[in-house]
Amino acid sequence: MQTPVSIILDWGTSSLRAALVSRSGDTLDSRETQSGGIQFVKDGAFEAALMAAVGDWFSSHGPLSVFASGMITSRNGWVEVAYVDAPAGVAELAAGTRRMTLANGAPITFLPGMRDPAAKPFPDVMRGEEAQIIGCGVDTDRTLVLPGTHSKWARVEKGRISGFQTYATGEIFSLLTKHSFIAKAQDPEPGNGPLWEAFDRGAQFAASDNAAADAFFSAIFSARTGILAGELRPEDIMDYVSGLVIGSEFRQARAAGWLKSGDTVGIVGNNVLNSRYGRIAPLFGLEIEVSPADAAKRGVLMIASQATEI
Amino acid sequence: MQTPVSIILDWGTSSLRAALVSRSGDTLDSRETQSGGIQFVKDGAFEAALMAAVGDWFSSHGPLSVFASGMITSRNGWVEVAYVDAPAGVAELAAGTRRMTLANGAPITFLPGMRDPAAKPFPDVMRGEEAQIIGCGVDTDRTLVLPGTHSKWARVEKGRISGFQTYATGEIFSLLTKHSFIAKAQDPEPGNGPLWEAFDRGAQFAASDNAAADAFFSAIFSARTGILAGELRPEDIMDYVSGLVIGSEFRQARAAGWLKSGDTVGIVGNNVLNSRYGRIAPLFGLEIEVSPADAAKRGVLMIASQATEI
Structure with a gap:
């Protein structure tokens, strides 16, 4: 069995999804809990919610590095991380992360969302989709669509996300x-x-x-x-x-x-x-x-690997 | 005081609006009742609902002519009246009315809605707005908009409603x-x-x-x-x-x-x-x-006057 090295969190308003990941990026275990969703966490007790969800992973494997994206980095989340403006690629997103240390000594890195200041009538925003786009690879210039409640159309140019627009x-x-x-x-x-x-x-x-x-x-x-x-x-x-x-x-x-x-x-x-x-x-x-089904995880790992080198 | 000659009903899903009208088209009295709304009328008891709303008008003034438009003429209403196809003016709408006699001897005329068979992807429909358009006058070719839950854009040409489109x-x-x-x-x-x-x-x-x-x-x-x-x-x-x-x-x-x-x-x-x-x-x-505030009433009276001559 491979050794776990990190925990990746897709932490949103209605649920917390966690993956235990090896050095090569394979998912060794995963969990989803509704009770960890931001709207259900009282009085900012996010660290307790995280421990309730995956505390045993730390007990078994030590102070693993944690990488969190999604609404957990918004104004209503644990740590607000400023949006990174388009155009942005892995380097710019990595530079926009925020790091803390948990009580158990594990480092946790919060990934930023992205903002497109050129969008009309007001700058557009996303949190999480930028990691999915990065995880699909940004070597080729192209347009991408991310279907969803609030779909995104995005453009990749010269290795970066050059702009995007939300469709409700x-x-x-x-x-x-x-x-x-x-x-x-x-x-x-x-x-x-x-x-x-x-x-x-x-x-x-x-x-x-x-x-x-x-x-x-x-x-x-x-x-x-x-x-x-x-x-x-x-x-x-x-x-x-x-x-x-x-x-x-x-x-x-x-x-x-x-x-x-x-x-x-x-x-x-x-x-x-x-x-x-x-x-x-x-x-x-x-x-x-x-796109690859695990684009989000790939993207988080790509951004995380540059962030932890900074 | 002028003598009442007719009752005009704007009878919809959520309410019944009634106007007592003189020969010259003036409104002598008016009422609105929620309980008369089609959705609240049980077992097709529409005549009873009408009498509950305005029975005293008949008692006071005799068997007045009644003219009804709105969803009361739809499949879920009292008497289903087939849509009249665009292009249509007063004559075509009058020819599409249906008449009955109430238990008290009063004649009741149900006005048709309109259908635009040229609309895409499917023929469009309206019930009631056509009377409002007619009531604004159809002497001049022009475009009209009727704001609402389901707005209509309509075109008047050569004295008739030549086409229309619904916007939700x-x-x-x-x-x-x-x-x-x-x-x-x-x-x-x-x-x-x-x-x-x-x-x-x-x-x-x-x-x-x-x-x-x-x-x-x-x-x-x-x-x-x-x-x-x-x-x-x-x-x-x-x-x-x-x-x-x-x-x-x-x-x-x-x-x-x-x-x-x-x-x-x-x-x-x-x-x-x-x-x-x-x-x-x-x-x-x-x-x-x-447009005149009483366009709907005017339109119903214009259609009614031709219908009762037929």
Whole structure:
């Protein structure tokens, strides 16, 4: 068995995920706990929460180096780490880390998030996604998309992340299907998997030449008119809206200059949404590169290795 | 006092509004009841609900003619009236009415909604707005916007409504400010009226030359990044988002071909949103025409007068 040398924390608002990692970067053990999520930790007792989650790893293996990223480094977290401005690569992110020593003598390094001061109307921000991007490799200039509640479109140039933009796509999908007129119209069939035909129908309209597809506030009303017209069934709605919303993200990202037909785009992360994004990309003339599933861990280790040399 | 000759019903899902009207079209009395809303009426007891609301008007004035529009004419209402296809004017809408006689001998006429078979991706629909448009007068060719939960952009040509498109703007605003990341960020100050400076800031970005404004899913994230950047205060958020969302409706409607700089656009209805729409229109180079407050009643009477002649 390999020897553990570090603990990597993906520490967010709703959960704490921890990985016990070897020198070669292999994951030897991993845990996820809801109770460690920032919103559940009272009175700033983050160190106690960490020990409750992985104290036995320290007991067994000594004062391992800890590397933490995610909302734990935000204003509401343990240690606020200032955003590093784009353009930034491994060196700039490593220089932006903050280090402390735990009561048990283990060093803990908090990784910074990133800020794009050129984004409009206000500088954009991310915490955690920058490590995923770094972990995918930054040797080749390209555009990347990171699907999620708040998707990111990012550009890698000359070994650094040169800019990025947040799209609240996942949240808008959730709002529409949980709380809007659509919530009443739909009839999901859990467990049956995506109805790809319905998904494609929404996506194809979003990718079409029709100018009406530029009007998302209107296009989304098609979830009702499609039922009225007998073109959609209640069980189609969830996937139809998914295709329409994600397709609209691509359409908007194209309008904002993040993609054009013929580009190759990397899809980053192992989010369940990635297969949906991969299905839509060709409708916009894009070639897809799939990222390694452990991109986040790789990125943290790359940044961490430079940070600990400083 | 003038003699009442008819009762006009604006009968929707959540409320029943009734007006007692003279021959010259003046409103002599009016009432609104929540309990008469379609969703609260059990077992199809619509006639009983009508009598509970305005039975005394019949007792006092005899079997007055009743004209009903709104969701009461939909599949979930009292009498389903088929949509009349665009293009349609007073004559076509009058021909699409359905008439019944109440137990007390009063004739009740149900007005049809309208359908635009040319809308993409599916035919669009409305119930009630067509009467408002007719009531504004259809002598002049022009574009109209009807602000609301589901706003309509409509075109009047040659005395008829030639086409229209629904924008779920009000609903999207409500979802975002009630249920999204924005709900936590905002700090509304009820009773202080709109913070127009914040409203204008959102609207101006939506109307700007910046291509990022074409990406609504991204632009809306500025409600968070504006706070982080110290550019917006929590109390600004509600009106900032209002300006951004309504401004985005105009931007999308422009992309979809409903408006261009230099046009004159009518704002229809007496919705509280109208002042917000009127404030944004000049940012898109539009001249505004305000509609009469009683456009809906006028329209119903114009359609009704032809319907009862048939």
